[in-house]
Amino acid sequence: MNDTKQANQQTRDAEAKLLRELRIVRRRQRREPSDPAKSLTRGQRIADMVAATMGSWRFIIIQTTILFIWIGLNVLGLIQHWDPYPFILLNLALSFQAAYAAPFIMMSQNRQQDIDRLHAANDYKINVKAELEIELLHEKIELLHTKLDALREKEVLALTNAVQQLGGGGAQAGLRLELFVNDIARSRDFYQSALGFTASGAASGGYVAMTRGGITLSLNDRAQLPADHPVQAMSGERLGRGVEIVLEVDDVEADFARAQSLQPGCELTSQPWGLRDFRVIDPDGYYVRVTGRRT
Structure with missing residues (x-):
């Protein structure tokens, strides 16, 4: 029994300590809101810019237009053919583009994963804090109910004694x-x-x-x-x-x-x-x- 009480007390102490730490962290976040854009390095900004550009309809339309013009000029023969069929120079340019675009996109994705992981950790801390706050609130409500019950019993006892005194000084009737x-x-x-x-x-x-x-x-x-x-x-x-x-x-x-x-x-x-x-x-x-x- 003593071991159980000691374990319960240790658990409550640990929860109270964790709640205090989470409250401190949450207050600090409110006072000093973090801006992820300010903490980015130059390489991370370039990677985000490349990923945002290549993942847009604007880039797709521009690149499609360039490819049609390139192929049309080299097929129709209106000007000197600088890249005749099978368009080896175009394939080389597209290969270079794919080779450099993939690392940029992966760097941007990795950074976004780090941000998502940080958000998930913050959400977990918020959930834990909310659970501890609710448990603490329940304990306070239960304690309040206990005190109210004790106060109600005292009031009933005092009222009973007062009624007995008003009804005859507390004397009991006999038969x-x-x-x-x-x-x-x-x-x-x-x-x-x-x-x-x-x-x-x-x-x-x-x-x-x-x-x-x-x-x-x-x-x-x-x-x-x-x-x-x-x-x-x-x-x-x-x-x-x-x-x-x-x-x-x-x-x-x-x-x-x-x-x-x-x-x-x-x-x-x-x-x-x-x-x-x-x-x-x-x-x-x-x-x-x-x-x-x-x-």
Whole structure:
């Protein structure tokens, strides 16, 4: 791992060094643009001039015209024949021309190849510089995104804390369950023995509070409720009808063993959603389901 990191760091350092060198070369080229014509020697200028002249339509037309006149004068016999057929002098002149024109043209072509090679090298350097610049730009953008994400997380956290403080000074709401029972002592003994609750004090004034972990359960004397109270059950109706009290525990088997001693009919069941639970009914008819926690 360290070797890989060291190799990556060496690669980045080499790329950064190459990029600096290419930037320096590019700035120098902008400040001092090179003129290829100024660096030519006299021989190179002559070679370019000969190649440009002989590679033009003007040269072809002039040379064709001269050849027709030469051949016509020596064939028609209007004047003294200085080069009769088969035109040996003309062939000699054309041979001299070809012998000297070929080296001039080759010199011009070689120089043009050198220029093309230099342009290709410059194009390669420009491409490498552009690639390194793009990679550097991507790294900067990625770093910027990382900083923006971190800043966004901080802002969300600060906003959450501010909302919590505005909503009540950061205090959390609690839930307390109150049951209205016929016999507080009997219900207290049931919840202590069967479900592991602990009474925080003796029953007084028709009320007793019981706790287990973070759960608070209050038992109230039903006899103290007015006849028209909303939670007052009708005559002969089971208390807590339509309500299921769910108690989540860490060790459902231990709670089941404790509850089975009081209600032998309860069963520990495996549910399709992957949890095991059992159900008991307290002395007043409240329906309680004890289930394990999701891991």
